[in-house]
Amino acid sequence: MATPFNKIYPLFLSQITDYSLESFTNDQLEANLQLWLLGAIGYFSNCSHDLTDFDLELQQFNVELNHIEKLILSKFMLSIYLDTHLIKEDLLKQNLNSKEYRMYSNANQIKALIEMKNKVAGEANVLMSRYSYNIHRIKEILE
Template sequence: MTTKYEEVYDSFMQKISDYSFISLTNEQLDTFLKNLMKSAIVRFKKCKNELIVNDPIEFSSELTQEEIEIIALLMTVEWIRPRINNIELLKQSLNTKDWNFYSQANHLKELRTLKEETENEIDRLIVSYSYSNGCLKELR
């Protein structure tokens, strides 16, 4: 039995709100989500199942719910990262007098906080996952 990418995508989509996805075709959305997932997988080094994204629709093995959750959270971080970078670039191009848009500054702060909290949750899940799979000694 194998896990379809769609299961990971569904878990990820439950964690975010992005209305820009409505304007994408199914093929564009699939490409976007697959690229996010590829970036996320790179950060999940201690997964006991093989996480190679070669097949067009599924992994070569069956993932546990815990593995799906970790990948979806890592995708969330990858989804947040460009939003933070865009606001940072805008902030750098404006002088301090122009940068009085408190909503953008607060938005950046909230995105950073969300990213940090999500990364902390990922760290906890990976430690728990590693502990339950008996590979704590490999974390060093």
């Protein structure tokens, strides 16, 4: 069986409140979600399924992913999403002198984004570790 990409997107979207996404058309949102998901694949290094086995036309993984695997992918999607916000903030900071930057931006916004990204990456890694040491998976491997 296959897992459509759109079975993972709600798990990702439930973790954020970005009202700017509402201004996207459905096609734009779908394209961004797909890019974040494809980027997340590289971080999920110990998945028992081949996550590179996907079909972009059908927008699906050609394997059946369980809920934990979908959740791990959504956490890594969130990490990539936060990277895009960090890059925007870094560019803004570089284009403004420090006085202007303090006037136009919250002083600790970049620091907070970095801390959030580290927290999300940590959560994803914990989920991945628990997933890899799941007793049911170990039994499957040994059989």
